[in-house]
Amino acid sequence: LFLTMRMLRIGLLGLGHVGSAVVEALGRHSTLLARRTGTTPALLRIGVRHLHKPRRVAVDPTLLTADAWDVVRDPRLDILIEAIGGVQPAASYLREALRSGKDVITANKQLVAAHGADLKALAARLGRAFLFEAAVGAALPIVQVIGAALAGDRIRGLVGVLNGTANYVLTRIEGGATREEALDDARARGLAEPDPHDDLSGRDTAAKLAILASLAFEVPVFPQDVPCTGIDALSEEAIRGAHRAGIPVRLIAAARRTGDGFEMGVFPARLAADHPLAQLVGPENGVLLYADLAGEVFMKATGAGGAPTASAILGDLARAAGRREDLSAPAVPAIVPLRSGNGIAADGQLVLDGWA
Amino acid sequence: LFLTMRMLRIGLLGLGHVGSAVVEALGRHSTLLARRTGTTPALLRIGVRHLHKPRRVAVDPTLLTADAWDVVRDPRLDILIEAIGGVQPAASYLREALRSGKDVITANKQLVAAHGADLKALAARLGRAFLFEAAVGAALPIVQVIGAALAGDRIRGLVGVLNGTANYVLTRIEGGATREEALDDARARGLAEPDPHDDLSGRDTAAKLAILASLAFEVPVFPQDVPCTGIDALSEEAIRGAHRAGIPVRLIAAARRTGDGFEMGVFPARLAADHPLAQLVGPENGVLLYADLAGEVFMKATGAGGAPTASAILGDLARAAGRREDLSAPAVPAIVPLRSGNGIAADGQLVLDGWA
Numbered sequence: 001l002f003l004t005m006r007m008l009r010i011g012l013l014g015l016g017h018v019g020s021a022v023v024e025a026l027g028r029h030s031t032l033l034a035r036r037t038g039t040t041p042a043l044l045r046i047g048v049r050h051l052h053k054p055r056r057v058a059v060d061p062t063l064l065t066a067d068a069w070d071v072v073r074d075p076r077l078d079i080l081i082e083a084i085g086g087v088q089p090a091a092s093y094l095r096e097a098l099r100s101g102k103d104v105i106t107a108n109k110q111l112v113a114a115h116g117a118d119l120k121a122l123a124a125r126l127g128r129a130f131l132f133e134a135a136v137g138a139a140l141p142i143v144q145v146i147g148a149a150l151a152g153d154r155i156r157g158l159v160g161v162l163n164g165t166a167n168y169v170l171t172r173i174e175g176g177a178t179r180e181e182a183l184d185d186a187r188a189r190g191l192a193e194p195d196p197h198d199d200l201s202g203r204d205t206a207a208k209l210a211i212l213a214s215l216a217f218e219v220p221v222f223p224q225d226v227p228c229t230g231i232d233a234l235s236e237e238a239i240r241g242a243h244r245a246g247i248p249v250r251l252i253a254a255a256r257r258t259g260d261g262f263e264m265g266v267f268p269a270r271l272a273a274d275h276p277l278a279q280l281v282g283p284e285n286g287v288l289l290y291a292d293l294a295g296e297v298f299m300k301a302t303g304a305g306g307a308p309t310a311s312a313i314l315g316d317l318a319r320a321a322g323r324r325e326d327l328s329a330p331a332v333p334a335i336v337p338l339r340s341g342n343g344i345a346a347d348g349q350l351v352l353d354g355w356a
Numbered sequence: 357l358f359l360t361m362r363m364l365r366i367g368l369l370g371l372g373h374v375g376s377a378v379v380e381a382l383g384r385h386s387t388l389l390a391r392r393t394g395t396t397p398a399l400l401r402i403g404v405r406h407l408h409k410p411r412r413v414a415v416d417p418t419l420l421t422a423d424a425w426d427v428v429r430d431p432r433l434d435i436l437i438e439a440i441g442g443v444q445p446a447a448s449y450l451r452e453a454l455r456s457g458k459d460v461i462t463a464n465k466q467l468v469a470a471h472g473a474d475l476k477a478l479a480a481r482l483g484r485a486f487l488f489e490a491a492v493g494a495a496l497p498i499v500q501v502i503g504a505a506l507a508g509d510r511i512r513g514l515v516g517v518l519n520g521t522a523n524y525v526l527t528r529i530e531g532g533a534t535r536e537e538a539l540d541d542a543r544a545r546g547l548a549e550p551d552p553h554d555d556l557s558g559r560d561t562a563a564k565l566a567i568l569a570s571l572a573f574e575v576p577v578f579p580q581d582v583p584c585t586g587i588d589a590l591s592e593e594a595i596r597g598a599h600r601a602g603i604p605v606r607l608i609a610a611a612r613r614t615g616d617g618f619e620m621g622v623f624p625a626r627l628a629a630d631h632p633l634a635q636l637v638g639p640e641n642g643v644l645l646y647a648d649l650a651g652e653v654f655m656k657a658t659g660a661g662g663a664p665t666a667s668a669i670l671g672d673l674a675r676a677a678g679r680r681e682d683l684s685a686p687a688v689p690a691i692v693p694l695r696s697g698n699g700i701a702a703d704g705q706l707v708l709d710g711w712a
Contacts, residue, residue, distance in 0.1 A: 292663075
């Protein structure tokens with residue numbers, strides 16, 4: 001059956017942290033993607049900066065090219081995944097990929113914040129998909145929730161923690177680390193960029209807030225419209241003192257409708273310890289949405305790192321390919337009660353340590 | 357422009373709590389839906405049990421019919437929204453609606469748990485939509501997150517609180533109310549059914565878990581497969597004692613893959629007070645997902661009530677109609693900084709009381 005399936009021919013730009021995670025995830029989940037989309041995913045071309053650099057993932061060297069335009073213009077490809085970052089030349093690559101008939105998926109928040117509206121319009125005109133769930137909060141499914149689940153509702157405002165590195169640094173400092181130790185560990189864990197300036201200055205958060213505000217309020221919002229204060233000026237002692245006082249500091253992104261416009265900002269703020277955003281630890285991101293009908297909707301997930309970003313990209317890939325239900329008769333599962341010692345301690349308390 | 361728009365002709369079954377909220381929401385959000393879908397939503401026919409009952413919402417009496425088949429077979433309709441509940445005759449209505457070319461949307465968890473797989477197959481064969489975001493957790497966007505955002509990921513397990521009435525009763529008892537007071541208030545607030553037996557026995561939760569497990573694991577799971585213990589046998593004192601001890605009781609739904617099958621159950625369990633499910637208060641529902649690539653993804657929202665359920669139904673409606681981006685040039689918004697006294701107290705603490 002799989003041999004007769006239509007191929008889903010994929011090109012990838014970038015083989016850094018995110019690109020490598022995408023390659024690994026495509027290998028690991030190829031059967032799952034084939035079953036869910038009715039297509040066989042095949043990675044046919046990868047654009048990299050340096051052809052002969054040592055790599056974390058094993059890739060067939062004949063797939064590599066040092067000229068990104070080889071990938072962008074490859075007429076065989078159905079889908080282009082962009083994981084190089086930066087506004088240019090990424091925007092030119094995505095435009096040309098759309099024009100040459102490809103669906104495009106990006107994890108690039110700076111690009112989406114600056115050119116989301118015109119790329120969306122171009123994709124709509126050409127009947128192609130432009131998808132960017134991974135650009136905000138990695139595994140946080142916020143683009144889908146605003147754009148699809150709440151498509152019939154009116155969002156009044158949102159408050160979130162949208163930068164995994166800044167949150168990791170804040171919570172490590174709360175635990176006693178110095179800012180430099182925390183940043184080094186964030187880099188070692190693949191959370192921070194080599195230059196984490198945008199993470200700590202709030203500019204990365206402002207770009208993500210611009211994307212979410214544009215989606216939620218259906219107006220153009222650009223990063224430079226978002227008033228922004230980072231956490232660079234906060235002393236370690238101020239961060240620890242607020243934590244000890246039960247009102248920990250988080251780097252907050254907030255936006256809401258007013259009578260005739262919008263209030264928006266990125267800024268460090270102290271939160272009551274039981275606020276869901278105060279409870280975000282390490283690289284977690286979270287968003288609280290306020291909607292007319294739904295009321296408050298909160299979600300959190302890992303907001304940085306290769307695998308969580310690849311999860312969002314593969315979700316977009318399945319949607320672009322056409323998510324379909326597997327209508328073959330599935331095996332009837334063997335289901336056993338969870339109560340028989342699994343997950344529940346003898347005193348009735350829930351134990352989920354082994355689940356993650 | 358709006359005069360030349362294609363109409364989106366809607367039929368509704370049921371004008372109880374959910375149906376009335378849908379009527380209100382369609383009125384309130386008609387401009388928004390028109391802008392986002394490029395169609396003008398028009399409610400053309402409503403099936404009710406009693407034609408002359410007093411109603412909470414004002415509806416044109418000529419839209420009403422006491423024969424549901426009038427709605428199901430009305431050849432003018434594009435979409436049928438089902439809000440009558442129960443497995444039969446709702447399943448027969450939805451099958452006939454699909455066969456006569458309509459997309460169908462339902463908030464009916466018992467129906468989706470029992471017939472989701474065959475309705476999905478029928479809809480796929482006919483090229484129609486069968487959508488049921490509202491059937492699990494009202495405004496909780498869990499069906500979209502599992503089915504779309506995580507479409508490229510593998511879910512290993514999930515743990516949730518899926519019944520707003522049971523959670524409302526538990527947290528009211530924690531606060532000192534008797535079980536009867538809590539239940540009366542839940543009824544008065546439109547959370548509980550007139551007979552809340554399924555809420556407290558766990559059977560309602562088991563139906564929702566069957567739906568989520570079927571989606572997450574791509575296998576058929578039915579409510580009767582789910583081992584189930586409710587909260588009916590828990591004394592008020594046991595609930596209050598666990599709360600005082602910092603390990604509050606919640607009615608938990610849990611399911612995970614094992615080597616050769618699945619472990620599943622619905623049961624009351626005590627949770628550490630800082631567990632996200634322990635912090636669900638009143639009618640809130642929440643789900644924690646464990647996925648291969650994404651890691652842990654948590655979300656919470658109001659899990660019962662008319663407006664939150666209508667939010668999910670209108671989201672499905674927008675998706676069925678074809679969510680599109682508004683490509684006309686939108687007004688450039690007036691954005692003011694949030695920091696200027698709005699939302700942030702003088703001591704730097706975040707104040708969001710006025711937002712909801």
